[in-house]
Amino acid sequence: MATVRFTLRPPAAAPAGRPGGTVVLRDGRTLLGSAAVHGTAAVSFRVRVSPGVRTLTATYSGDANLTPSRTTFRLGVVRAAPSVTVSAPATAASGTTSTVQVRVGGALSAPTGRVTVTVDGRAVASGALHGGTAAVVLPQWSVGAHQVRAGYSGDARFTPGPPPRGP
Structure with missing residues (x-):
């Protein structure tokens, strides 16, 4: 397993306010973590994933001013050198x-x-x-x-x- 730090940044705030809601990170169907969005602050996850090519999905719940969104990306995790x-x-x-x-x-x-x-x-x-x-x-x-x-x-x-x- 490797520890990987992800930083997800919400889109710029709508004129009516600052972003809120939640971001959920998954590796396939496996939940890796979830975090609340506070204003324009980045959302960070420290997760353990095994070596190989992983397909991760970050889902933003949306809030009163921003619509929900989802992005999927591939991450290559290599074995560590001892x-x-x-x-x-x-x-x-x-x-x-x-x-x-x-x-x-x-x-x-x-x-x-x-x-x-x-x-x-x-x-x-x-x-x-x-x-x-x-x-x-x-x-x-x-x-x-x-x-x-x-x-x-x-x-x-x-x-x-x-x-x-x-x-």
Whole structure:
């Protein structure tokens, strides 16, 4: 789901007064919100809609001076780009395993799906996200410095990313 802010402005006030009435916003048959019109102020809606192309309809009820009206428009909602961070131990003994924490963050909610961890450009482990975090056990370390990275598979709300890169 994505949070989208819509601003609907009523037409200029008729000479007899300022606009009143109500604006209703729908996604197909689903009510997204309604708001009273107060003078020339804009009407704003903060709604949650899932990714994809949505057909939204705004209906103005009218008032004593203005006739009712309706407009339909299409809105494309794309999946959000997540942030991916890896917390790995600074040092590990050769021949031991260790656990890294991978956090995938989203602006509105915790992403779901899987992460893949690479060491020196080679995929070595993966894990499922729970609440946006995965604890992934890495295989035994060899002697030397290593580069640990993680990539995210994506889900219905978030794009994959970033892909694990080589050294």
